[in-house]
Amino acid sequence: MQPSKSHIAKNIAVVLALFACASASCSRPIQSNAEVREVRLPSGLSGSNEPDDGQWLMPAKNYSSNRFSSLDQITVDNARDLKVAWTFSTGINRGHEAAPLVVNNTMYIVTPYPNILYALDLTKPGAPMKWKYEPKPSSAAQGVACCDVVNRGAAFYDGKIFYNTLDDHTVAVDAQSGKEVWNTQVGDINQGESMTMAPLVVKDKVLVGNSGGEFGVRGWLTALDASSGKIAWKAYSTGPDVDCLIGSNFKPFYEADQGKDLGVTTWPPDAWKIGGGGVWGWISYDPELNLIYYGTANPGPWNPDQRPGDNKWTCGIFARNPDNGEALWFYQWSPHDLHDYDGVNEQILIDLPIAGHTRKVLVRPERNGYVYVLDRTSGEVLSATPFAYITTSKGVDLKTGRLIYNPEKSASLGKVVREICPASPGAKDWQPSAFSPKTGLLYLPHNNLCQDAESVEANYIAGTPYVGMNVKMYAGPGGNRGVFSAWDPVAAKEVWSIKEDYPVWSGALVTTANVAFYGTMDGWFKAVNAVAGEPLWQFKCGSGIIGQPITYRGPDGKQYVAILSGVGGWSGAIVAGNLDPRDGGGALGFNNAMSDLPKNTVKGGMLYVFALP
Amino acid sequence: MYSHSLKFSALQSRRVPVACILLLFGFGPLLAGCIRQGHASPRRVLRVCSDPNNLPFSNSRLEGFENRIAELIAREMNADVEYTWWAQRRGFIRNTLKSGDCDVVMGLPSDSEMALTTAPYYRSTYVFVTRKDRGLLVTSFDDPRLRKWRVGVQIVGDDLANTPPAHALTNRGIVGSVIGYTLYGDYSKENPPARIIDAVAAGDVDVGIAWGPLAGYFARHEPVQLEIAPVSPRSEGSLPFVFDISIGIRRGEGALKQELESILERKRSDIEAILDEYGIPRVKG
Numbered sequence: 001m002q003p004s005k006s007h008i009a010k011n012i013a014v015v016l017a018l019f020a021c022a023s024a025s026c027s028r029p030i031q032s033n034a035e036v037r038e039v040r041l042p043s044g045l046s047g048s049n050e051p052d053d054g055q056w057l058m059p060a061k062n063y064s065s066n067r068f069s070s071l072d073q074i075t076v077d078n079a080r081d082l083k084v085a086w087t088f089s090t091g092i093n094r095g096h097e098a099a100p101l102v103v104n105n106t107m108y109i110v111t112p113y114p115n116i117l118y119a120l121d122l123t124k125p126g127a128p129m130k131w132k133y134e135p136k137p138s139s140a141a142q143g144v145a146c147c148d149v150v151n152r153g154a155a156f157y158d159g160k161i162f163y164n165t166l167d168d169h170t171v172a173v174d175a176q177s178g179k180e181v182w183n184t185q186v187g188d189i190n191q192g193e194s195m196t197m198a199p200l201v202v203k204d205k206v207l208v209g210n211s212g213g214e215f216g217v218r219g220w221l222t223a224l225d226a227s228s229g230k231i232a233w234k235a236y237s238t239g240p241d242v243d244c245l246i247g248s249n250f251k252p253f254y255e256a257d258q259g260k261d262l263g264v265t266t267w268p269p270d271a272w273k274i275g276g277g278g279v280w281g282w283i284s285y286d287p288e289l290n291l292i293y294y295g296t297a298n299p300g301p302w303n304p305d306q307r308p309g310d311n312k313w314t315c316g317i318f319a320r321n322p323d324n325g326e327a328l329w330f331y332q333w334s335p336h337d338l339h340d341y342d343g344v345n346e347q348i349l350i351d352l353p354i355a356g357h358t359r360k361v362l363v364r365p366e367r368n369g370y371v372y373v374l375d376r377t378s379g380e381v382l383s384a385t386p387f388a389y390i391t392t393s394k395g396v397d398l399k400t401g402r403l404i405y406n407p408e409k410s411a412s413l414g415k416v417v418r419e420i421c422p423a424s425p426g427a428k429d430w431q432p433s434a435f436s437p438k439t440g441l442l443y444l445p446h447n448n449l450c451q452d453a454e455s456v457e458a459n460y461i462a463g464t465p466y467v468g469m470n471v472k473m474y475a476g477p478g479g480n481r482g483v484f485s486a487w488d489p490v491a492a493k494e495v496w497s498i499k500e501d502y503p504v505w506s507g508a509l510v511t512t513a514n515v516a517f518y519g520t521m522d523g524w525f526k527a528v529n530a531v532a533g534e535p536l537w538q539f540k541c542g543s544g545i546i547g548q549p550i551t552y553r554g555p556d557g558k559q560y561v562a563i564l565s566g567v568g569g570w571s572g573a574i575v576a577g578n579l580d581p582r583d584g585g586g587a588l589g590f591n592n593a594m595s596d597l598p599k600n601t602v603k604g605g606m607l608y609v610f611a612l613p
Numbered sequence: 614m615y616s617h618s619l620k621f622s623a624l625q626s627r628r629v630p631v632a633c634i635l636l637l638f639g640f641g642p643l644l645a646g647c648i649r650q651g652h653a654s655p656r657r658v659l660r661v662c663s664d665p666n667n668l669p670f671s672n673s674r675l676e677g678f679e680n681r682i683a684e685l686i687a688r689e690m691n692a693d694v695e696y697t698w699w700a701q702r703r704g705f706i707r708n709t710l711k712s713g714d715c716d717v718v719m720g721l722p723s724d725s726e727m728a729l730t731t732a733p734y735y736r737s738t739y740v741f742v743t744r745k746d747r748g749l750l751v752t753s754f755d756d757p758r759l760r761k762w763r764v765g766v767q768i769v770g771d772d773l774a775n776t777p778p779a780h781a782l783t784n785r786g787i788v789g790s791v792i793g794y795t796l797y798g799d800y801s802k803e804n805p806p807a808r809i810i811d812a813v814a815a816g817d818v819d820v821g822i823a824w825g826p827l828a829g830y831f832a833r834h835e836p837v838q839l840e841i842a843p844v845s846p847r848s849e850g851s852l853p854f855v856f857d858i859s860i861g862i863r864r865g866e867g868a869l870k871q872e873l874e875s876i877l878e879r880k881r882s883d884i885e886a887i888l889d890e891y892g893i894p895r896v897k898g
Contacts, residue, residue: 140700140800143699143700143702143704143708188801189800190799190800190801190802191799191800192770192795192797213770214703214770215770215795215797216768216770216793216795216797268788268789268790268791269789269790269792270792271793274793274795300770301768301769301770301793301795302768302775302779302793303773303774303775303780303783305783305788306768306775306779306782306783306788306791306793308788411773412773413773413775413780413851413852414850414851414852453773455851456851456852457726458722458724458725458853458856459722459725459727459774460701460720460721460722460725461701461702461703461705461769461796461797462664462667462700462701462702462796462797462798462805462806463664463667463669463670463671463701463720463806463824463826463827464767464776464796464806464824464827465722465776465777465824465856465858466769466774466775466776466777466796467774467775467776467777467780467851467852467853468769468773468774468775469773469774471773577704577707578707578711578712579707580711583726583727585726586707
């Protein structure tokens with residue numbers, strides 16, 4: 001086995017590797033030429049409300065969003081012995097993207113629509129259900145969800161579980177009793193808004209945002225009081241400064257983001273009112289700087305030619321004060337987005353040695369194909385390096401911060417454009433990466449997809465014919481549609497990578513024992529050596545995996561690993577939504593790349609929990 | 614103007630039998646009132662998927678021209694109409710026709726790839742809508758006044774997709790004074806796509822460019838007199854402004870297609886009368 005680069009294309013190869021692991025050769029010390037570096041986690045970023053690292057209180061594990069656990073019982077040497085400890089069926093057949101939570105020996109799972117919250121008692125054999133809470137969201141909400149009726153998880157804070165329902169309610173549920181504490185409607189499905197993101201709770205404020213750029217919504221992030229559910233502030237992603245909570249403390253690093261009311265002036269008249277910029281991804285928090293960080297989604301619903309300008313503040317990242325929502329800085333990944341590159345991915349907060357200095361940075365693997373390292377105090381781009389095959393742009397100008405588009409790859413009606421890479425789901429969509437302070441590496445689940453904009457096709461909504469380009473996605477160079485890789489954010493280079501047949505649409509997890517976990521869309525849950533990238537173990541789950549793995553310490557003192565299986569989401573809509581595999585343009589062209597998925601997995605939500613014997 | 618008091622919990626899936634729901638097996642006593650006297654077997658059912666809130670096409674009060682044509686066809690088939698209501702948005706065909714909830718959708722472009730379509734039963738066009746009292750009648754995308762006016766146009770929120778007039782304006786660089794009205798609109802209001810016609814009547818825009826059936830119907834219902842004129846050219850490049858509209862059915866249901874086509878042919882004059890009644894502009898040739 002190659003110590004540094006591990007390219008496993010086919011499951012058969014993985015099986016062979018596992019077979020090899022049965023022999024004594026697997027227990028030898030792992031050789032690696034990957035540089036192993038201790039990286040200090042900034043004070044407070046591990047989550048000040050988390051005295052016991054054996055729990056899992058929010059999907060990203062902590063405020064720095066590193067999905068790193070200090071639990072060390074499962075190691076590179078014994079991971080091959082992992083066995084199923086128990087399972088739990090959610091009874092729901094749509095895409096399961098959520099991370100389970102573990103608090104006070106109870107596991108909490110939130111399902112896709114109808115957004116049931118289950119509490120499971122970890123102190124009893126088989127973890128029986130303690131209670132379930134059913135918010136009964138309006139069935140009409142299914143009609144406004146763009147990309148399956150997913151939910152990305154809940155958050156625990158001060159005795160309550162907080163999460164969003166597809167029909168735009170944020171709910172607080174008593175973690176002990178399962179009783180609803182408050183339920184606040186924050187959006188309107190009749191306006192095309194839905195909610196899929198996991199809240200982050202910071203200083204008694206529950207931070208939530210909307211989805212719906214495809215339906216002409218105006219994006220926002222809002223803060224609700226954790227005890228009462230009352231709205232404390234709301235910051236829009238488009239429109240006048242006053243609506244965007246941009247005031248005198250707003251000091252963006254680059255000139256392109258400086259000026260008055262850019263959320264209005266970078267659009268045709270009134271277009272900002274339906275301009276998109278939803279907030280459906282991840283939020284991080286730095287308690288020392290007292291700043292939250294989150295990304296904004298693509299502009300809409302106009303095509304690029306119809307919205308000249310940078311379309312602020314879409315496809316970018318805001319730093320805000322969580323107390324009052326005021327913006328401190330903004331940086332735009334994809335000004336005037338051409339390719340549906342929502343800018344909502346995770347940002348991991350770490351302090352890194354860069355050019356001889358320790359810098360407070362945020363690391364963002366972005367949909368447009370670059371790993372960005374930003375100074376999180378100022379929004380300055382320190383580096384932006386491709387982690388995938390890119391044809392749509394030629395780099396990032398570090399002087400201006402600006403993405404340099406390749407005009408040859410911009411699609412418009414009637415113009416056939418081939419090899420648009422990455423495809424619209426990006427080099428990496430929402431699926432969150434993990435960072436190990438132990439190895440200093442980022443663990444990146446991602447896609448390898450390109451697309452062609454082909455012929456014009458007619459369609460019909462609300463009794464009205466319209467036309468668009470028929471978009472078809474397919475595997476990028478190499479023929480594999482997904483990759484799980486380790487990335488060194490200081491050297492700005494890949495350390496190892498594992499090719500996967502399908503897009504890796506699950507989150508990542510990494511532990512101090514150098515074991516990294518992820519899942520595949522055909523249902524394999526995998527453990528790999530975080531240093532060398534070699535496969536350690538895998539288990540075939542009942543349905544494809546697009547969830548987020550977690551690890552926790554059970555009441556018995558043992559380390560467990562949990563993952564939701566249940567294929568769906570945008571990438572898995574062909575299975576969860578029963579789409580016709582012959583219709584390559586289905587799911588906005590994703591079908592074409594996934595036509596073989598129905599042969600390899602079926603839908604069905606099931607939690608799997610693993611442990612050593 | 615319209616009453617905005619009626620709230621739709623809709624965008625929804627709700628099945629409402631118009632005559633009655635006929636279950637084919639069992640439940641005899643429950644069905645007693647549903648089976649007509651003297652019939653040994655239950656009547657046929659024409660299952661239609663339809664938007665409950667989208668005049669002039671359809672609504673749950675059966676006031677649309679598609680409701681009327683469905684009734685007409687069902688009568689010819691000796692069948693009752695049963696509706697599945699679902700907002701006609703992205704996923705409509707997938708969630709209704711393709712999932713087997715119904716046999717027909719009453720309107721689809723004839724060259725639609727999503728379903729089998731009958732021979733077209735009308736042909737309409739995008740139109741310019743203006744206020745008659747302002748004397749702003751316009752007929753061509755090349756009219757230079759479009760560059761100065763506030764132009765309202767229907768838009769779609771799909772990536773790279775839009776209504777043909779929205780593309781036509783962009784192709785001419787007419788961007789700065791264009792106001793978009795989404796086909797989705799606010800579904801809590803009645804007939805959400807109609808706001809563009811309200812905007813013309815209210816003077817919010819100088820001209821609106823909308824799909825003929827919507828414009829023709831609502832132009833008759835505004836408090837001020839509106840004029841509509843077909844856009845020209847009829848097409849440019851790959852961009853059509855005139856569309857044939859058919860009934861959509863599932864692929865592989867050739868027998869139903871033939872039956873529907875023969876009824877459409879037989880009842881042509883009745884259908885034309887209904888379309889006239891609703892002010893639907895049609896294009897010949």
